[in-house]
Amino acid sequence: MSRAGWIRVSVVVAAVAAVELLCQGGIITRFTMIPPSEMVVALAGILTSGRLTPAIVRTLRIVGIALAASILVGFVLGALLHALPRVRRTVDPLFATYYAIPIYAFYPLFIVLFGLGDVPIIIIGFLLAVVAMIVSTLNGFDRIPRALLKTARIYRMGRVRTALQVMMPCAAPYIFTGVKLAIAYSFIGVIGAEFIMSGSGMGYEIAFAYNNFDNKVMYPLIMLVLVLVTIINMFLHFWEMILFERRRRG
Amino acid sequence: MVTRSRDIAVLIVVILLIWQGLYQFTGTGLLTAPLDTFARVLRLLGTPNFWPHLHESASAFLRALAIAVGAGLTVGMALGAHRLSGEVAEPILVALYSIPKVTLYPVVLLFFGIGMPAKVVFGAIHGVVPIAIFAMNAVRNLNPIYLKTAQILKLGPWATARKVLLPATLPEIFTGLRVGFSLTLVGTLLGEMFGSQRGLGHLLMAAIGLYRMDTIMAITLLLVIFAITINSILLVVDYRLHRRV
Amino acid sequence: MAKGEAHVTLQGVTRVYPGVAGQQPVHALGPLDLELVKGEFFSVVGPSGCGKSTLLDVLAGLASVTDGAIRFEGVPIHGRVPDGIGVVFQEDASFPWLTVEDNIAFGLRQNSVEAGEVRRRVDHALSLMGLKDFIRAYPAQLSGGMRQRVCIARTLVLEPRLILLDEPFGSLDQQTRLLMGDELLRLWRETESTVLLITHALDEAAMLADRIGVMSARPGRFLEIVETGWPQDRDSRIVARPEFGRITGRLWSHLRVESLKALGQDRPPL
Ligand SMILES: Nc1ncnc2c1ncn2[C@@H]1O[C@H](COP(=O)(O)OP(=O)(O)OP(=O)(O)O)[C@@H](O)[C@H]1O
Ligand SMILES: [Mg+2]
DSSP: OOHHHHHHHHHHHHHHHHHHHHHHTTSSOTTTOOOHHHHHHHHHHHHHHTTTHHHHHHHHHHHHHHHHHHHHHHHHHHHHHHHOHHHHHHHHHHHHHHTTSOGGGGHHHHHHHHOSSHHHHHHHHHHHHHHHHHHHHHHHHHTSOHHHHHHHHHTTOOHHHIIIIIIHHHHHHHHHHHHHHHHHHHHHHHHHHHHHSOSSSHHHHHHHHHHTTOHHHHHHHHHHHHHHHHHHHHHHHHHHHHHHGGGSOO | OHHHHHHHHHHHHHHHHHHHHHHHHHOTTSSOOHHHHHHHHHHHHHOGGGHHHHHHHHHHHHHHHHHHHHHHHHHHHHHHHSHHHHHHHHHHHHHHHHSOGGGGHHHHHHHHOTTHHHHHHHHHHHHHHHHHHHHHHHHHTOOHHHHHHHHHTTOOHHHHIIIIIHHHHHHHHHHHHHHHHHHHHHHHHHHHHSSOSSSHHHHHHHHHHHTOHHHHHHHHHHHHHHHHHHHHHHHHHHHHHHHHO | OOOSOEEEEEEEEEEEEOOOTTOOOEEEEEEEEEEEETTOEEEEEOOTTSSHHHHHHHHHTSSOOSEEEEEETTEEESSSOOTTEEEEOSSOOOOTTSOHHHHHHHHHHHTTOOHHHHHHHHHHHHHHTTOGGGTTOOGGGSOHHHHHHHHHHHHHTTOOSEEEEESTTTTSOHHHHHHHHHHHHHHHHHHTOEEEEEOSOHHHHHHHOSEEEEEOSSSBOEEEEEEOOOOTTOOGGGGGSHHHHHHHHHHHHHHHHHHHHHTTOOSOOO
């Protein structure tokens, strides 16, 4: 690992240790926060007891559905819009300002429309993720150098071959970025929606524990979500490095 | 510019048509029609006890924004100027950017108690990260040749900052501010939707309980119009700044 | 030269880029007449922006002519890429996701050439272009000039009858440029293909070509076609000959005025 990497690990460890000390020393009371060491122990207990496994599975399932839908729909829409520049010009302003819209504000609307089940949560996760995927797909196709498309024509490749053998590999890094963003956004959307109002899932369990002053459940769960998402992001980051390493200059 | 305005007009008309279509399709008072919703927004704005909520949200948002901008710029620029610190901090910032920050809200509530401070802090948490990331990259990627040129031209530190550093980094920093603005709004609103007694977010959640679809749609519309309007203005400035470099 | 069978003919070829979104249309090229003789080495020089790459696009069938006609081996080209043409573009067109080897084999595999034959031709091209040590490298790991050599190799393995090159040596140093010129001449003699080389380097044109078309500022037309009269088995050592200086001098006397025009300064300064 690099020097910066070691320092980073030390910084994180020191921060956690500081919190531990503040909690143990009573400067942060138990009503506010339990020590990180206790969080880990409690989390192990929760995970082995299986009490919250249904909630965890449910959240992951909903994220999975929202994610798959957003990647699929986002890619197809992105490719279509790329092929239809006129339509694209018209919807471009929407994309430019999309993430300024507080999507959560639509959640109550969806609850009234679809009830308190999975559907409104899936929609929130999907809506947050899909536009990142569309924009990344468009971006990827935009950045295909003209010389490469001309080369495909010199080889007299048909549309399908050009798409599969030139356009897709060329746009792949950008599409991967889209997938990464979609994963982050669908987690943010789903857990956020569960947290605001729902009857199950990890977000709900956190809110429930908070309302019952049950820090021994709440903190481990928060930790679980943060660690889980961070691990997924790190994994994707390394995978990306390996996939596209040979294509980077330097 | 003309074609662009026309595109935007077409887009708005299409969205309104889809909305109207959905309204007629779903039938019996589930959704409210675009025109009725706009009328409802105007009526809401004329209701005296709507204003305290709006005021609450606005002041929470503005305070959160002030904190996010102040802290984000300071931290970001410092990290950009000191290469090693930047290298250490960047993955942490990126990780913070993509976690579901909503899970931190209970923590914020426990530390600050329900009310204004918690909302402000939660909004600021959302906005501060992108502002810091963009500011860091703006300073870090500053082409050293500009600074050398400033030295050759014998500019003093103040002139260098004002005539070289600021214009060279401003476009990126501004993009960060634009993104930070939106996320701060999202965060503040999220904060109000959970465990808050006042503000637009609270009104929105309260309307579910009362099954007031018209109120829900009117407030949502109001928020969306606000967010889009400000963001569009910021986008235009952003675009102008970037075109210069 | 300029005798023998016509390989490519251009008659009144004109290209106007339509003005998009309220912009003025750009008259980039022509009207322009030219006949390329089978097996000749033709070079095009002209000021920046005069339409050289546009000429290449219409010749290759990548863009259609606004007016006029092009025939390749007697068959009209109109915005369709015919068989038997190879192109090396001005920009880097190597595929960043393929190794050097796979890049070079790309066209052959497209045409379902049998694997042993692919091997043989790719190996030959690799050694010819001095890329033997980089078979498994990716373009990102190569210098600009090496990437351009990959593109040249990728074109040559298909053994095209007409080779169009758009400033292929633009990113090479002068020495390598001269040596690559020698390689190109050798290939040209071996394959008996017709070559059209676009370049901004007057000495390169003077050294390589049988004939040099000097283009005017935009819209590009041929001001003059200079015959070099070099023997077929020439190489870069001809730069030492007195005729070489005469030819480059002649090219420059045209181009100086045209380049000033292209810069928007119609009257030459002193
Ligand atoms: N796609 C296009 N749309 C509009 N105008 C174009 C397009 N491509 C080229 N042009 C215009 O046509 C003219 C000729 O361009 P071209 O690329 O053929 O020049 P060139 O001679 O190859 O220049 P250089 O030596 O710099 O490569 C230029 O004025 C350019 O602005
Ligand atoms: Mg060109």
